[in-house]
Amino acid sequence: MGSLILNASSQTAVGSRAMSESIKANNPAGTAHAAGDPRSAGTTMAIEDVTLRYGDANGVLALDDVSLKVAKNEFCVIVGPSGCGKSSLLYLAAGLNDVTSGTIKVDGREVIEPGPDRGMVFQSYTLFPWLTVRANIEYGPKRKGLPAEQRRQIVDQYLDEVGLAPFADHYPAQLSGGMKQRVAIARALANDPAVLLMDEPFGALDSQTRGTMQKLLLRVWERQQKTVLFVTHDIDEALVLGDRVLVMTARPGKIKAEIKVDIPRPRSMDVILEPDFIALKRRILGLLHDEIDEDH
Numbered sequence: 001m002g003s004l005i006l007n008a009s010s011q012t013a014v015g016s017r018a019m020s021e022s023i024k025a026n027n028p029a030g031t032a033h034a035a036g037d038p039r040s041a042g043t044t045m046a047i048e049d050v051t052l053r054y055g056d057a058n059g060v061l062a063l064d065d066v067s068l069k070v071a072k073n074e075f076c077v078i079v080g081p082s083g084c085g086k087s088s089l090l091y092l093a094a095g096l097n098d099v100t101s102g103t104i105k106v107d108g109r110e111v112i113e114p115g116p117d118r119g120m121v122f123q124s125y126t127l128f129p130w131l132t133v134r135a136n137i138e139y140g141p142k143r144k145g146l147p148a149e150q151r152r153q154i155v156d157q158y159l160d161e162v163g164l165a166p167f168a169d170h171y172p173a174q175l176s177g178g179m180k181q182r183v184a185i186a187r188a189l190a191n192d193p194a195v196l197l198m199d200e201p202f203g204a205l206d207s208q209t210r211g212t213m214q215k216l217l218l219r220v221w222e223r224q225q226k227t228v229l230f231v232t233h234d235i236d237e238a239l240v241l242g243d244r245v246l247v248m249t250a251r252p253g254k255i256k257a258e259i260k261v262d263i264p265r266p267r268s269m270d271v272i273l274e275p276d277f278i279a280l281k282r283r284i285l286g287l288l289h290d291e292i293d294e295d296h
Contacts, residue, residue: 044227045070045093045195050102052088062088064252066102070195073225077238079284080248081291086231089253090199093229094120106194116144119188123200125180127172133183134159134168140191158186161220178209185217189224198230202237211269214240222266235284236272239263247284250291257287 052063062085070076080086091097093104095114104111106118119140127136134155141151159165162182172180181201188196202210214237221228232238238245245259259280263271271277 042072043069044072044074044107045229046103046105047089047093048103048105050089050092050104051100052085052092052097053100061252063092064254066253066255068246068255070227070229073227075221075228075230075241075243076246077230077232077242077244078246078248079232079235079238079288080253081250081288082233083251084248084291085251085253086248087199090120090197090229090231093195094118094197096120116140116191117194118197119191119193119195120197120199121181121184121188121201123203125172125177125184125204127180127183127187129172132169132171133164133175136172136183137187137190139187144191154190158190161189161223162186162216176209177205178213181205181213182216185220189220189226194227196226196228198228200232201230203233210237215269217241218265218267235281235288238284239277239280240267240269240271245284247287256291259284 047066047068050063050066051061054060054062066085066089068076078086078089088097092099093111095111095118109117111118128139131139137155137158138151141154146154155168156165159168162185164179164182164186167175167179172183175183184201202213205213218241230238230241239261242261245261246255247257247259248254249256261280263277
């Protein structure tokens, strides 16, 4: 399903930075936020000592003792080498696969299966092809048994949010890739999940459409203030979107480092040209290159 209803070589002076960088190697604890910041209200998702092994005891170890916390209303991004298990971790969080050991909790409740407290948006275009845009977005609220008028209001709200009101009666086959992902995001949000899980949702889009979708997601997130756990291989995307970027090791995946991104919001795409942004990007590239070199 396109959305699952259960989602630096640059040495700029530190004192002149418009944003601060904080690297905490092997420290996956959630970010502390200032008093009054809505993200200071507590943890929404807690992943504790999670290991994933495929097959028997001699099978492939995909994730090894992964722990991280995502604060309420935080936009947390995971990057890592190809095959490090970052998407597998998201599937575990969605309840689509079982952990080998460890626990995953959302608002204190352990994840054992898919549920409406988590919405997931995948990279692939997998909306229900037999349903219109409106019906796809309405799917979650309808499964929850909400009255028809309330469902209509929810769908209308998210059609407006993602700019697809004129296409409400179209079918997925009539939409472009970017439009399909807008529907997927709207469908995930319409169920009002506690956490939105996003697995490289813009990875299959061309560069121009990808930038447009990043801006749309930021706008929607700033209005809705959902808790987001987002996986990407694109470092620019991670830094444009995230409050924190978690860097994973090569397989078996672990959290190698945490980078706090204090870029003021709202953010524009022009931030990628700023010296401090470039310094953060080079730092992450360095961490990833170290993993690739060690893996070979």
